[in-house]
Amino acid sequence: MSTIGDLGEFGLIARVTARFPQTDDVILGPGDDAAVVRADDRRVVATTDLLVEGRHFRRDWSGARDVGHKAAAQNLSDIAAMGARPTALLLGFAAPGDLPAEWADGFAEGLSAECAAAGAAVVGGDVVRADAVTIAITALGDLGGRAPVRRDGARPGDAVAVIGDLGLSAAGFALLRAGAVEPGPCLDAHLRPAPPYAEGPRAAEFGATAMLDVSDGLVQDLGHIAEASGVAVELDGAALRPDPALERAVERLAGLGVATRGPLDLMLAGGEDHALAATFPAVGGVPEGWTRIGSVTAGSGLALDGEPLSAAGWDHFA
Incomplete structure (x- = not known):
């Protein structure tokens, strides 16, 4: 099958999620109505971001793996900026039906590799048809008992x-x-x-x-x-x-x-x-x-x- 349209929604989901290994933070990963992620700290740090083709990346400049790495990195970095350890990532993926299946493969591999570098895992998401590739990421993190590092704590002399x-x-x-x-x-x-x-x-x-x-x-x-x-x-x-x-x-x-x-x-x-x-x-x-x-x-x-x-x-x- 050469395009994600040929694969169909559930075929695409199965093909992509097979590239997402899980971590010890994940109790229940992709495949159910929602994922279950450990939150030992009893607080969850959460952030979300969008990447839109033509605005955040161009496919003639960026390979599929590049886009996957960048999509994960810009969200997981926000988790780290709060003083938290990244744990999980949720993916919303919209694309034209004629997008090559191998592009989706490369994107998933880049996303997975960047999550691994941060110690996180892709735990779920959604896919839909759209006119241009659009990626929505929600990342989660754990504070490990620490207070979050906010933007409003700087003091003269620091x-x-x-x-x-x-x-x-x-x-x-x-x-x-x-x-x-x-x-x-x-x-x-x-x-x-x-x-x-x-x-x-x-x-x-x-x-x-x-x-x-x-x-x-x-x-x-x-x-x-x-x-x-x-x-x-x-x-x-x-x-x-x-x-x-x-x-x-x-x-x-x-x-x-x-x-x-x-x-x-x-x-x-x-x-x-x-x-x-x-x-x-x-x-x-x-x-x-x-x-x-x-x-x-x-x-x-x-x-x-x-x-x-x-x-x-x-x-x-x-």
Whole structure:
């Protein structure tokens, strides 16, 4: 059978779910009216997100496995950003009937592989016919007895730190738009983000006062912490050192005649890296592996080396 239309709804479900191994958190997986997932903490962290073909991915740029990895990563990263351990994922999948069955296979394999990297499992979902591929993900997580790390806990004197890539995904997107499709760190970061899942719970145990997933750009996302906490954030430009791969990508774009932002601007306003940004009490520093990039101060808004920063990042309706 060559298309998902040939497979039919239940044939597609059976074919896809066969690629989803379960974990010890799953009491009852796919196949019933609903799944049953352990919640030893007696609290469940939940998040949901959408990916729409033509808006979040293009099939001529992204392979099916890429889309599967990205769909899982951008949701599981939000679980980690609360200081929780990802446990389960629910999938809503809509697609044209003529979508090749092997595309669905690759998507399921990418989704499963990313869940495995985070320690989670796909436990159920739904499939329907639609004009374009649309993916809805709901991810669940367990706090392990810890308090959730919210956005409103930052206090003056706290350190601001990040872990993960900044700017690479935005550079990868710019390269794709320019027709430069050679494999490399920036394209990898855009097509298959690799969130530091284990660092969310680790930051919570270290005493993080606020944390979030950097998905819409560092400035915009830190602005959410500043607003929710009623504080200001002062960034240190010297601490924001571009990855050499980011610098090479900017040079490559310039060589192609593409006007683009410099490395620092991409780090500040680029999105979809799915790094983690957090604030930590001044006493105790930041966890090993994290990079301190600034401080929390009294006031409001963000500044870089004393110069105010305007909100910059992704907005679906702007």
